[in-house]
Amino acid sequence: MRFIATFFAMGLLMGCSDTGDASSTRSITEAEATSRVEALIHGTVEILKTHPTLQLVPYSATPTPCAFSNEGIPERYTIGRAYWLHKMPSEGLVDTAQQVVSSWRHDGHAITSSGGFDVGKPGVSATTADGYHLSLAWAEGDVLYLAATSPCLWPDGKAPNPAG
16 A cells, blocks of 8 residues: 555656746756755755654656657656655654645645545645645555655756757
């Protein structure tokens, strides 16, 4: 069941999150996106009253294709990170999720979906002003999962020159 929750949250985040025209000549670099994703994750964790132990979901650290050439070759990618939040009391998961919602709103992020609070299985997603996607989701075993994903980017931060 944890596997299903993971794929649900990753599916919310790992889709193409393009915030601009594909012909744009400048985007963020992979290093910039990784830094921003990690800052969003750790900034969220820092506000929590209960301090969890973070466990990286290994496959979340692999860039995910989000735009393809006419030949089907990946050209642009999203950068994401996902963490299991361990050492949190199961009776406090809803309170933790409410803290996250409050923090994300305070930071100006738009809450795009939420649910499960009434049954003790909270899930919430948000989008930042700069096009990043955030998600906090409950999983089997009463554990929370926190993830962040970048907008769709060019691998080196620049679109290829159309003139060749």
